[in-house]
């Protein structure tokens with residue numbers, strides 16, 4: 284019967300936990316960059332929408348300005364016509380049209396002022412959106428640098444931990460080592476599990492008294508529930 288030192292299994296269990304925790308961290312690292320890029324994209328879209336709005340307002344202002352200029356020219360032309368009016372009736376008729384056009388032009392002028400004010404407001408918003416986007420881009424760059432450092436550190440730690448695991452596994456008898464290596468990819472840190480409060484700490488199935496006594500004699504026993512190699516935590 285193969286006997287196993289619980290202290291060795293405890294070390295193996297601890298190292299496996301470290302290894303897979305590092306793996307999780309390494310997996311999460313790129314998500315932080317993804318998140319920063321998504322945020323950046325939202326700000327970029329907001330800026331694009333604000334810029335499009337500003338372009339639209341500027342175009343409308345320009346159109347209104349041209350319209351107003353044309354109508355003002357029309358007023359001047361009618362005033363000249365009025366000066367050369369053939370009779371009082373024609374003079375009065377032109378006078379009415381001039382008055383009406385001037386009144387309409389005043390309304391246009393007010394609308395133009397409103398449009399120009401709106402342009403200023405949106406131009407301010409565009410400036411804000413630009414600076415928010417710049418800030419986000421800078422933050423993305425910082426995140427990328429930070430994550431690259433973290434990733435390098437995690438990869439180094441993983442390599443070291445794997446080397447330590449290999450050394451620990453060398454101390455396990457051959458037949459059991461092969462089994463642990465086969466189970467490891469699917470069972471990860473649960474390949475080896477301490478008995479905790481009378482149960483397998485990997486699947487929480489209760490450990491039978493026979494199993495417990497076999498474990499106390501340092502026999503190799505797998506949990507019937509999950510297949511983890513069990514051990515009694517050393518006191």
Ligand SMILES: [Zn+2]
Nearest residue numbers: 483486506509
């Ligand atoms: Zn189990």
